[in-house]
Amino acid sequence: MKINILLPHKEKFDKNKASSVSITVRNNLLYSSYLNQIKVFGQNVENPLFKDNFYGLDFSILSFKSKNKFLAHEMLKIINKDTDKKQLIEIHNRPYLVDNITKGNKFPISLFLHNDPQTMKGSKSVKDRENIIHKCAAIFCVSEHIKKKFLEGIKQNFQKVHVLYNGVERKLKRFPKKKKEVLFVGRLVPEKGVDLYVDVIENIANKFPDWQYDLIGSFRLGDDNNKDSFVSKVTEKFQNIGKQTRFHGFKNQDFVQEKMKSASIIVIPSIWEEPYGLVAAEAMSNGIAIITSDVGGITEIVREYGILIKNINKLKLQFELEGLMSNSVKMKTLQKLSWDNFEHSSKKSSEKLDNYRKIILTSHFVNN
Numbered sequence: 001m002k003i004n005i006l007l008p009h010k011e012k013f014d015k016n017k018a019s020s021v022s023i024t025v026r027n028n029l030l031y032s033s034y035l036n037q038i039k040v041f042g043q044n045v046e047n048p049l050f051k052d053n054f055y056g057l058d059f060s061i062l063s064f065k066s067k068n069k070f071l072a073h074e075m076l077k078i079i080n081k082d083t084d085k086k087q088l089i090e091i092h093n094r095p096y097l098v099d100n101i102t103k104g105n106k107f108p109i110s111l112f113l114h115n116d117p118q119t120m121k122g123s124k125s126v127k128d129r130e131n132i133i134h135k136c137a138a139i140f141c142v143s144e145h146i147k148k149k150f151l152e153g154i155k156q157n158f159q160k161v162h163v164l165y166n167g168v169e170r171k172l173k174r175f176p177k178k179k180k181e182v183l184f185v186g187r188l189v190p191e192k193g194v195d196l197y198v199d200v201i202e203n204i205a206n207k208f209p210d211w212q213y214d215l216i217g218s219f220r221l222g223d224d225n226n227k228d229s230f231v232s233k234v235t236e237k238f239q240n241i242g243k244q245t246r247f248h249g250f251k252n253q254d255f256v257q258e259k260m261k262s263a264s265i266i267v268i269p270s271i272w273e274e275p276y277g278l279v280a281a282e283a284m285s286n287g288i289a290i291i292t293s294d295v296g297g298i299t300e301i302v303r304e305y306g307i308l309i310k311n312i313n314k315l316k317l318q319f320e321l322e323g324l325m326s327n328s329v330k331m332k333t334l335q336k337l338s339w340d341n342f343e344h345s346s347k348k349s350s351e352k353l354d355n356y357r358k359i360i361l362t363s364h365f366v367n368n
Contacts (some may be wrong), residue, residue, distance in 0.1 A: 002039065088109075137360045303341070
């Protein structure tokens with residue numbers, strides 16, 4: 001039996017350049033009982049995660065296919081040569097590939113949705129999503145929020161659509177020692193609210209001179225090319241605040257985890273409906289007090305264990321951040337709540353996914 005995972009071409013399944021989808025796949029591999037039977041297909045990288053499980057493909061400029069269709073085509077060529085006739089294909093975040101892969105393919109397919117399906121090619125319309133339900137053995141959504149978006153207008157086959165929260169690996173055995181550090185981690189784009197974070201830090205830095213303020217991220221995850229004008233403006237403003245600020249650019253997971261371990265407060269000021277909110281789950285695994293927007297899937301993770309701001313803006317964010325930094329008792333209470341109520345572990349997510357895989361494979365090959 002084989003499980004074949006297809007990543008979007010833009011994803012870098014690399015130790016130093018992995019972004020959210022790659023990180024999620026990597027975290028699930030950590031505890032999967034099927035590890036030795038899994039192959040991950042994606043664009044070729046220098047330092048692949050799970051090297052023995054990774055099949056890197058170089059896009060050919062002679063190909064008439066798009067990069068994602070090229071990856072799908074090459075994956076199918078490889079797995080169809082395999083003598084093992086009991087195989088499963090898992091497509092991550094490219095719903096339009098379902099049609100391409102089902103043509104002439106006899107293996108069951110699962111689709112993993114990491115973003116709003118109503119904004120992605122191949123799943124925008126009700127008809128598109130009904131087609132996916134018909135052709136897939138299962139659809140996995142990273143939150144109830146995304147599941148609701150997928151099922152909007154759908155009137156049957158609900159049982160094929162599941163919520164599978166992203167898994168996060170908690171590396172710490174005990175609550176870490178915290179420093180006076182405030183942290184932002186994420187893509188440097190307007191929808192992530194990074195400009196709100198920078199504006200608020202500019203306003204309060206002098207009031208809290210013994211605190212440090214960190215900014216980790218880039219315009220594209222896995223890429224430290226920050227030539228975008230918005231990014232240039234925001235990062236320059238942040239660095240000009242003073243010696244208390246530290247701009248780190250894009251950093252790998254090991255670096256991010258070290259910063260999360262020591263940070264007291266994390267600010268996640270998204271102004272769009274986050275599909276899940278991997279940063280929030282990682283923050284909880286490190287016992288950080290969370291201030292975030294009350295939007296999308298983030299609410300499902302943080303719940304009542306952090307500060308959720310409805311209709312976030314600069315004034316609301318500054319009020320909550322100043323209040324938390326001024327009240328050590330409240331801050332430590334939120335840190336403990338964050339630590340004690342971390343539920344989205346890689347182990348739990350991986351075990352749940354393995355159970356679904358077993359059901360899908362058993363059902364498909366018994367009935368066919």
